[in-house]
Each structure stands twice: as structure tokens, then as C-alpha cells.
Amino acid sequence: xxxxxxxxxxxxxxxxxxxxxxxxxxxxxxxxxxxxxxxxxxxxxxxxxxxxxxxxxxxxxxxxxxxxxxxxxxxxxxxxxxxxxxxxxxxxxxxxxxxxxxxxxxxxxxxxxxxxxxxxxxxxxxxxxxxxx
Amino acid sequence: xxxxxxxxxxxxxxxxxxxxxxxxxxxxxxxxxxxxxxxxxxxxxxxxxxxxxxxxxxxxxxxxxxxxxxxxxxxxxxxxxxxxxxxxxxxxxxxxxxxxxxxxxxxxxxxxxxxxxxxxxxxxx
Numbered sequence: 001x002x003x004x005x006x007x008x009x010x011x012x013x014x015x016x017x018x019x020x021x022x023x024x025x026x027x028x029x030x031x032x033x034x035x036x037x038x039x040x041x042x043x044x045x046x047x048x049x050x051x052x053x054x055x056x057x058x059x060x061x062x063x064x065x066x067x068x069x070x071x072x073x074x075x076x077x078x079x080x081x082x083x084x085x086x087x088x089x090x091x092x093x094x095x096x097x098x099x100x101x102x103x104x105x106x107x108x109x110x111x112x113x114x115x116x117x118x119x120x121x122x123x124x125x126x127x128x129x130x131x132x133x
Numbered sequence: 134x135x136x137x138x139x140x141x142x143x144x145x146x147x148x149x150x151x152x153x154x155x156x157x158x159x160x161x162x163x164x165x166x167x168x169x170x171x172x173x174x175x176x177x178x179x180x181x182x183x184x185x186x187x188x189x190x191x192x193x194x195x196x197x198x199x200x201x202x203x204x205x206x207x208x209x210x211x212x213x214x215x216x217x218x219x220x221x222x223x224x225x226x227x228x229x230x231x232x233x234x235x236x237x238x239x240x241x242x243x244x245x246x247x248x249x250x251x252x253x254x255x256x257x258x
Contacts, residue, residue: 111236
């Protein structure tokens with residue numbers, strides 16, 4: 001319903017979304033899974049790591065879950081809808097580098113979730129000695 | 134104010150996309166509760182006003198920017214939330230209360246005494 005209303009307010013939204021997704025999907029190999037409702041996000045990248053902002057107004061922070069597996073970041077949660085029914089959502093982002101799941105920092109303020117995750121330090125290059133037989 | 138004299142931040146303020154916030158109304162015996170979703174909006178950026186029986190809400194969100202980071206996926210624009218509600222006669226406008234919690238603006242609109250449901254005692258004749 002929300003997506004539908006937003007489309008009425010801004011008929012170009014569908015087009016904008018396609019355009020905004022396109023280069024990222026193509027060059028950074030990002031994929032998402034959407035199950036009905038899912039919050040909108042802004043994703044930032046740097047050589048330090050990744051920063052994600054998500055709109056989570058009205059979602060109990062205890063019902064939010066942030067998980068990292070290698071280079072995949074997953075946001076999970078549950079939102080109570082107007083009719084009292086519960087709506088689970090899950091969104092995943094495939095990032096072009098591995099993340100350090102020890103250093104995650106997540107905060108919620110004014111209905112915005114901010115997640116900061118550092119890049120995993122690259123494993124040191126090891127030179128393998130070749131034995132001469 | 135002439136358009137030419139506007140500085141950059143003012144122009145950006147004008148260019149904000151205007152949206153209607155997601156809202157819902159609940160009813161109890163004593164009051165109506167109007168809940169509006171305003172993610173990314175701080176209290177000072179909410180403007181709430183009542184004119185006659187029209188309750189108007191305007192709010193602007195703040196989109197965080199991260200220094201030294203590049204925005205690679207952008208779904209949250211800078212927006213101006215705008216909504217107006219025509220309150221029914223049953224609402225006691227003097228008793229309206231507003232609370233801001235977890236990105237929600239929760240308005241309590243108490244009902245006027247005379248419209249609250251009440252039990253009528255039956256006296257034995």
C-alpha cells in the first residue's frame with residue numbers, strides 16, 4: 001500500500017528507483033531480497049568500510065537485527081502494521097569487500113538506523129617458498 | 134522575498150520533494166490517536182499547527198552524510214512531509230497532546246466529554 005501511495009505522489013519513483021539501482025547492481029554486484037515491505041536505505045562506502053542508513057520509524061529497535069557474513073550485510077526486522085498484523089522484512093547487500101563482523105556499530109535515533117561496519121583487514125600476503133628438489 | 138536573493142541552502146529547502154507521511158488513526162473510548170511516521174526527523178524540524186479545526190503537520194528529514202565515504206545506493210531523499218487533518222467536532226482541540234518517539238509523531242486527540250460513551254443506570258420504577 002505504501003509503495004502504491006508513493007507511486008501516486010511521484011509517478012517517476014519507479015523509474016528513479018530503477019535508475020538508482022542499475023549501476024550499482026551492474027558494477028558492484030549488489031543484490032537484494034525484498035519480502036513485501038522493507039525499509040529504504042542509503043549505503044555509503046569507503047576504504048574504511050561501509051555505512052548504512054535505514055528508515056525504521058515505528059519499528060521496535062529490539063526487533064531489528066543486523067548480520068554480517070563475509071561480504072554480505074543483512075538487515076532483518078519486524079514491523080507492526082496499522083491493522084496489528086506483523087510484517088517481517090529482510091534485505092541483503094552484497095558488498096565488493098569482506099566485512100569485519102567484530103567491529104559493527106549500530107544505533108537508532110529518530111527512527112533512523114545507522115550501521116557502521118569496518119572492512120576486514122586483508123590477510124597478509126605470504127610468500128611461499130618453492131623448494132628445489 | 135525575491136527568488137534571486139535566496140542563498141543556496143534556501144533554494145535547496147525549496148527543492149525538497151514533498152511527501153505525505155504514512156499515518157494511522159486508532160480510537161479508544163476517551164480519545165483518538167493519530168500516528169505519523171517521520172523517519173530521520175528531529176523534534177525541532179516538526180511544525181505542528183491548529184487552525185480552526187484543521188491540524189497541519191510539516192516536517193523535514195535530515196539525511197546523514199558520512200565524511201570520506203561515497204554514496205553508492207541512495208533511496209532516501211531530502212523530503213518535506215506535509216499532512217493536514219480536518220478534526221471532527223467530537224475532538225476537544227484544547228486537550229491535544231503530541232509526543233515524539235522512535236521516529237513517530239503520536240498525537241492524542243481527546244474526545245469531548247459529551248460524546249464519550251457512558252453507561253446509563255437504570256432505576257427500578
